[in-house]
Amino acid sequence: MGKQNADEIACYVFAVKPKKLTQGKRFFEGQIWVDDRDFQIVKTYGETVPQVHNLKHPEKENLSPKFTTWRQQIDNKYWFPAYTRADDTLHFSNEDVRMRYIVKYTNYKRYGAKSRITYEGQEVQKAEPKPEDQKPAEPPKPQ
Numbered sequence: 001m002g003k004q005n006a007d008e009i010a011c012y013v014f015a016v017k018p019k020k021l022t023q024g025k026r027f028f029e030g031q032i033w034v035d036d037r038d039f040q041i042v043k044t045y046g047e048t049v050p051q052v053h054n055l056k057h058p059e060k061e062n063l064s065p066k067f068t069t070w071r072q073q074i075d076n077k078y079w080f081p082a083y084t085r086a087d088d089t090l091h092f093s094n095e096d097v098r099m100r101y102i103v104k105y106t107n108y109k110r111y112g113a114k115s116r117i118t119y120e121g122q123e124v125q126k127a128e129p130k131p132e133d134q135k136p137a138e139p140p141k142p143q
Contacts, residue, residue: 017030
């Protein structure tokens with residue numbers, strides 16, 4: 001869709017939608033703003049699809065509002081969701097429902113773990129590389 005700033009960040013803007021819908025699955029359709037330097041998603045606006053209307057069984061309807069999610073750079077490399085806002089009217093078969101919400105994402109922490117492999121109570125040592133897995137020595141250079 002071109003270039004545009006999102007919160008003073010130069011971005012490419014793309015219109016996105018699923019190639020095909022799969023029964024029982026939900027997808028995103030809308031627009032995304034991608035940082036023109038790091039190619040990370042900065043902002044999204046859209047809705048989940050399909051919006052499921054069911055006149056015979058209103059209890060099976062599944063509608064959701066259009067929403068905007070802004071992301072921020074958390075670890076000086078990746079962009080994570082920071083704030084999502086929706087303000088939309090959902091048109092169910094038996095009534096219209098106005099929905100507004102705000103979600104703030106905080107306290108991101110880097111996940112890390114250490115592990116070891118044991119067999120019959122003993123720690124398994126890392127195997128030595130096989131001779132055929134090692135790089136051959138380089139031939140001497142002619143003088």
